[in-house]
Amino acid sequence: MRDIIQQVKDWQAAGETQIVLATIVETRGSSLRPSGTRMALNSKGDIAGSVSSGCVDGDVVAEMEAVLNGESLLRRPFFGVTDELAWGAGLACGGSIDVLVEPWQPLYAVLIEELEARNTVAFASRLDKPSHLLNKANGDTLGTLGDPDLDGAVLMDIAAAWPLPYAQKHAYPQGDVLIEVIPPPPTLLIFGATDFAVPLANMAQILDFSVIVSDARRAFLREEKFPGAEVRFGWPQEVFQPADIGSGWAVVVLFHDLKFDVPALSLALMSEAFYIGFMGSQKTQSERRAALAANGFKDSALDRIYGPIGLNIGGKSPGMIALSILSEIVAVWNRRDGGMMRQRKQEVLYV
Amino acid sequence: MRDIIQQVKDWQAAGETQIVLATIVETRGSSLRPSGTRMALNSKGDIAGSVSSGCVDGDVVAEMEAVLNGESLLRRPFFGVTDELAWGAGLACGGSIDVLVEPWQPLYAVLIEELEARNTVAFASRLDKPSHLLNKANGDTLGTLGDPDLDGAVLMDIAAAWPLPYAQKHAYPQGDVLIEVIPPPPTLLIFGATDFAVPLANMAQILDFSVIVSDARRAFLREEKFPGAEVRFGWPQEVFQPADIGSGWAVVVLFHDLKFDVPALSLALMSEAFYIGFMGSQKTQSERRAALAANGFKDSALDRIYGPIGLNIGGKSPGMIALSILSEIVAVWNRRDGGMMRQRKQEVLYV
Numbered sequence: 001m002r003d004i005i006q007q008v009k010d011w012q013a014a015g016e017t018q019i020v021l022a023t024i025v026e027t028r029g030s031s032l033r034p035s036g037t038r039m040a041l042n043s044k045g046d047i048a049g050s051v052s053s054g055c056v057d058g059d060v061v062a063e064m065e066a067v068l069n070g071e072s073l074l075r076r077p078f079f080g081v082t083d084e085l086a087w088g089a090g091l092a093c094g095g096s097i098d099v100l101v102e103p104w105q106p107l108y109a110v111l112i113e114e115l116e117a118r119n120t121v122a123f124a125s126r127l128d129k130p131s132h133l134l135n136k137a138n139g140d141t142l143g144t145l146g147d148p149d150l151d152g153a154v155l156m157d158i159a160a161a162w163p164l165p166y167a168q169k170h171a172y173p174q175g176d177v178l179i180e181v182i183p184p185p186p187t188l189l190i191f192g193a194t195d196f197a198v199p200l201a202n203m204a205q206i207l208d209f210s211v212i213v214s215d216a217r218r219a220f221l222r223e224e225k226f227p228g229a230e231v232r233f234g235w236p237q238e239v240f241q242p243a244d245i246g247s248g249w250a251v252v253v254l255f256h257d258l259k260f261d262v263p264a265l266s267l268a269l270m271s272e273a274f275y276i277g278f279m280g281s282q283k284t285q286s287e288r289r290a291a292l293a294a295n296g297f298k299d300s301a302l303d304r305i306y307g308p309i310g311l312n313i314g315g316k317s318p319g320m321i322a323l324s325i326l327s328e329i330v331a332v333w334n335r336r337d338g339g340m341m342r343q344r345k346q347e348v349l350y351v
Numbered sequence: 352m353r354d355i356i357q358q359v360k361d362w363q364a365a366g367e368t369q370i371v372l373a374t375i376v377e378t379r380g381s382s383l384r385p386s387g388t389r390m391a392l393n394s395k396g397d398i399a400g401s402v403s404s405g406c407v408d409g410d411v412v413a414e415m416e417a418v419l420n421g422e423s424l425l426r427r428p429f430f431g432v433t434d435e436l437a438w439g440a441g442l443a444c445g446g447s448i449d450v451l452v453e454p455w456q457p458l459y460a461v462l463i464e465e466l467e468a469r470n471t472v473a474f475a476s477r478l479d480k481p482s483h484l485l486n487k488a489n490g491d492t493l494g495t496l497g498d499p500d501l502d503g504a505v506l507m508d509i510a511a512a513w514p515l516p517y518a519q520k521h522a523y524p525q526g527d528v529l530i531e532v533i534p535p536p537p538t539l540l541i542f543g544a545t546d547f548a549v550p551l552a553n554m555a556q557i558l559d560f561s562v563i564v565s566d567a568r569r570a571f572l573r574e575e576k577f578p579g580a581e582v583r584f585g586w587p588q589e590v591f592q593p594a595d596i597g598s599g600w601a602v603v604v605l606f607h608d609l610k611f612d613v614p615a616l617s618l619a620l621m622s623e624a625f626y627i628g629f630m631g632s633q634k635t636q637s638e639r640r641a642a643l644a645a646n647g648f649k650d651s652a653l654d655r656i657y658g659p660i661g662l663n664i665g666g667k668s669p670g671m672i673a674l675s676i677l678s679e680i681v682a683v684w685n686r687r688d689g690g691m692m693r694q695r696k697q698e699v700l701y702v
Contacts, residue, residue: 033667034667199557199558202557203554203557203674206550206553206554206670206673207550207668207670207671207674208668208670285693306691306692306693307692307693308692308693309692309693310691310692311662311664311678311682311689311690311691311692312682312687312688312689312690312691312692313662313678313679313681313682313685313687313689314681314682314684314685314686314687315681315684315685316384316385317558317559319557319558319559320558320681320685322557323554323558323674323677323678323681324678324681324692326674327662327664327674327675327678328664328691328692330664330665330666330671330674330675331662331663331664331665331691333665333666334664334665334666334671335665336663336664336665337663337690337691338662338663338664338689338690338691339662339663339688339689339690340657340661340662340663340679340682340688340689341657341658341659341660341661341662341663341675341679342636342657342658342659342660
């Protein structure tokens with residue numbers, strides 16, 4: 001959804017009121033785009049996004065035009081491709097996608113608001129008629145799937161999936177529902193405006209992370225080094241409260257200096273950060289753990305620290321070390337282990 | 352060396368003739384910068400680079416000033432730090448660094464030329480007097496370490512280390528020598544100017560890779576999508592010969608289309624590329640392998656292909672997939688496995 005927001009808003013600002021959305025409900029086998037991916041069509045024929053990076057978009061657009069022209073309120077095209085046909089007009093790599101095509105619903109405006117505010121939000125879409133339910137991070141619920149029991153069951157399944165990225169079709173007695181939990185891209189808080197922080201901040205922004213760089217040393221923390229990032233000057237505990245650092249935050253501590261490391265790590269350990277990375281050798285890791293333990297942190301808490309930091313990809317340049325750190329953050333965010341994809345035994349479902 | 356070239360050249364362009372270099376010869380325990388890292392000082396007191404990211408740079412500069420002032424021709428400061436002193440004025444994380452301080456030598460100008468031409472180059476530095484030997488990729492040797500037998504022995508050790516990144520102190524009967532082999536940053540050749548190619552090209556340039564993007568589809572291969580990269584329009588075999596693709600090249604095939612994938616992979620397999628990555632599911636991997644096998648490629652050749660491509664860090668956005676690919680390339684370049692650093696058993700020597 002996030003990738004088409006700006007185009008949809010531009011259309012609406014230009015007075016467009018007729019918009020049709022296509023949403024991937026389910027994929028089997030290999031498909032390039034995951035469930036929850038959306039494409040939009042307006043009355044002028046403009047298209048935003050893609051549900052297949054090309055191969056079946058044309059057919060999906062035909063279904064969207066049918067809804068736009070009022071021929072039906074909702075369509076459920078399914079593109080299953082046999083091996084023999086895989087290289088014909090269908091999905092390049094075999095597999096299948098199940099798509100929901102429906103006209104724009106008012107609740108989509110709320111969904112966009114929540115995504116733009118970078119709030120985690122849940123969105124449920126009934127697959128047999130255009131009806132939705134939206135659950136905000138503050139607990140508010142908007143909309144209905146047309147049946148109080150169904151709404152209740154869906155809200156329970158939303159709670160179980162919250163707050164990690166999620167998009168899955170659920171079957172209920174009342175019908176099938178696509179449930180999505182959509183967190184914002186992570187916020188990366190970098191403590192220590194070092195040489196390593198610069199490529200780390202740049203690369204994280206390519207991934208659409210929010211980036212904050214903090215240091216108490218003016219000579220290091222120069223704003224022009226970190227375009228696009230927020231900079232916060234001061235000691236860790238002066239410029240952040242643990243409650244500021246939510247479950248969508250990754251904290252990276254690069255100071256390499258006891259007097260900054262311990263306050264920064266303490267703050268991170270008292271927060272809900274999903275990732276805490278600390279740059280330093282095994283020896284430095286042990287020393288900091290000892291200092292933190294002396295301050296009352298238990299082993300189970302200290303085990304949240306990823307250190308020595310990063311994936312084992314080698315390289316000593318700031319860019320390569322930044323790459324190693326960012327890859328580990330993404331792996332933890334997605335609950336993966338970092339090893340090489342080709343060494344996994346099972347069928348790999350992406351791409 | 353690469354990081355200080357521009358500053359040194361600027362100094363020289365401004366008429367500066369007195370330059371002193373400090374080179375890390377050896378590190379023990381944990382140290383932030385590896386052997387071969389250089390710092391430069393000119394007669395105005397300007398400094399380029401760093402040998403310790405701060406902690407002992409001041410002491411090294413004092414040694415450099417002594418050489419600059421003609422007090423000695425060469426200095427060998429050694430900074431060993433006991434655990435007790437580690438948080439004093441020394442190296443933050445313990446360990447030690449052994450540094451060579453010497454005045455600018457004419458052979459450094461040749462070294463800079465080779466690095467700027469992105470040629471792999473070997474450089475040997477005698478540690479008891481300022482004398483050097485340089486070995487070019489074309490086999491030419493310049494300079495001498497002052498003893499033909501020593502030169503011969505060093506050239507053999509250079510050949511053994513060639514062409515991967517290398518910096519190591521060697522002991523010979525005539526004295527100690529720092530041997531460095533310095534390849535240029537890799538060249539990344541991306542076949543398929545897709546959505547994934549854009550963040551991949553951007554991030555690779557942050558790592559100082561040379562990036563080439565090639566596609567036969569004009570609609571995809573728009574130069575403005577790939578700032579800083581070279582674009583080559585045409586079919587793989589029309590725009591590249593296998594001999595163009597050297598041992599410092601990584602080739603990534605993102606077409607996801609049989610008619611482009613097979614020529615691109617064939618070309619890569621006939622080249623010396625250190626990495627060949629192919630985006631596609633296990634099923635697609637098998638199909639392409641079968642097609643390549645039918646064209647005469649043996650299993651041992653096909654095993655060079657990394658596919659499914661990338662490290663297992665999850666995420667389906669183009670940025671996250673690009674991050675996964677680039678991390679795998681760097682891991683292969685440095686002969687690492689990609690797993691999390693904190694899960695390695697042995698002492699980690701970096702940082």
